[in-house]
Amino acid sequence: xAVDSTVSKPNWxxxxxxxxxxxxxxxxxxxxxxVVTALVFAVGxxxxxxxxxxxxxxxxxxxxxxxxxxxxxxxxxxxxxMFVASLGTLVWRHPLADVAAKAAAxxxxxxxxxxxxxxxxxxxxxxxxxxxxxxRMTSTLILxxxxxxxxxxxxxxxDQLRAARIxxxxxxxGALDIPVVKFxxxxxxxxxxxxxxFTTTGPHMPMSLLTPLFIMMLAxxxxxxxxxxxxxxxxxxxRRADSLGRQAAARGAA
Amino acid sequence: xxxxxxDIVFIVWAYVGVGVATLGLIGWVWLQSRRVKHKLAALEAQxxxxxxxxxxx
Numbered sequence: 001x002a003v004d005s006t007v008s009k010p011n012w013x014x015x016x017x018x019x020x021x022x023x024x025x026x027x028x029x030x031x032x033x034x035v036v037t038a039l040v041f042a043v044g045x046x047x048x049x050x051x052x053x054x055x056x057x058x059x060x061x062x063x064x065x066x067x068x069x070x071x072x073x074x075x076x077x078x079x080x081x082m083f084v085a086s087l088g089t090l091v092w093r094h095p096l097a098d099v100a101a102k103a104a105a106x107x108x109x110x111x112x113x114x115x116x117x118x119x120x121x122x123x124x125x126x127x128x129x130x131x132x133x134x135x136r137m138t139s140t141l142i143l144x145x146x147x148x149x150x151x152x153x154x155x156x157x158x159d160q161l162r163a164a165r166i167x168x169x170x171x172x173x174g175a176l177d178i179p180v181v182k183f184x185x186x187x188x189x190x191x192x193x194x195x196x197x198f199t200t201t202g203p204h205m206p207m208s209l210l211t212p213l214f215i216m217m218l219a220x221x222x223x224x225x226x227x228x229x230x231x232x233x234x235x236x237x238x239r240r241a242d243s244l245g246r247q248a249a250a251r252g253a254a
Numbered sequence: 255x256x257x258x259x260x261d262i263v264f265i266v267w268a269y270v271g272v273g274v275a276t277l278g279l280i281g282w283v284w285l286q287s288r289r290v291k292h293k294l295a296a297l298e299a300q301x302x303x304x305x306x307x308x309x310x311x
Binding site for chain 1: 261262264265267268269271272275276278279280282283284286287290291293294297298300302303
C-alpha cells in the first residue's frame, strides 16, 4: 500500500493540546499542582503578614499590595491567554483553543473584580478615596465589563463552535483595552502610582517588599493555572455530555 | 511585622474579601466540574456512550 509521504505527523504541541490527550495528561497534574499552589500561598501569606516591613509612606496598608498586584497582573495575563486562544481559534482552528478561551473568561472576570475591590480598599487610606475616575481604574473597570460581555456572549449561543468564532473576534477587539490599562499611568497624570515593578530600569521597590509580592504573584498565577485546567476539563466533558444528550434525543425521536 | 495601626480595618477587609472571592471561585469551578461529571455519568448509565469509548460489555 502506498503511503503519502507529504502528510506530516502532528507536532508535539498539537498532540499535547488535542482534547483527548489533554484530558489524559492534565489529570495527574492537578493534585500536585494544587498542593504546590497551597504551599506557595502559605509561604506568601507568612511573608506578607510576618516577614515584611511597613512602607515608609503607606505604613501597614502596603500589605494590601500583596493581594492587589497579583490580581491586577492576572486581570491582564488571563486576557492575554484569551487573546492567544482567540488567535488559535481564528487562525489555526485549534480544537482546544476555544475551550481555553471559554474556561479563562470567568476566571479573568473574578481576578479583575478582586483587583478593583482590593485597589479601592488600598486607595481609601493612601489617597483618601475609594474610587477616582482616572485612567488606570476606569480602564480596569472597562476590562471587567469586557470580561462580563464575553461570558454573556458565550452563553448566548447554543452552537459553541459558532460562538467561538464570534467571541474570538470580540476578544481580539477588546484587547485594545490592555495597553490602555498597562500604560495609563504613564500616558496620563493619574492618582494611581506609576509602574514600579516591571520597569526598564528595574523595580523601584526594596527586596523586603518585592519578595512577598513575587511569592504571592506566583501563588495566584499557579492558582489560575490549576483552575484553568479544571475549567478546561469541565468544558470538554460538557461538550461530550451535550453531544451524548443530542444522541439520546435523536435515538428517542427515531 | 504587622503592628498597631488605624488603617488595620482596610487590610482586614481587603484580605477577607479577596479570600472569600478566591474560595468562592474555587468552589464554583469545582461545582461546575461535579455537575458535568454527574450529567455525563447519568447519560452513560442509560447506555449512551461515545463511539470512541467502545461498546459496553
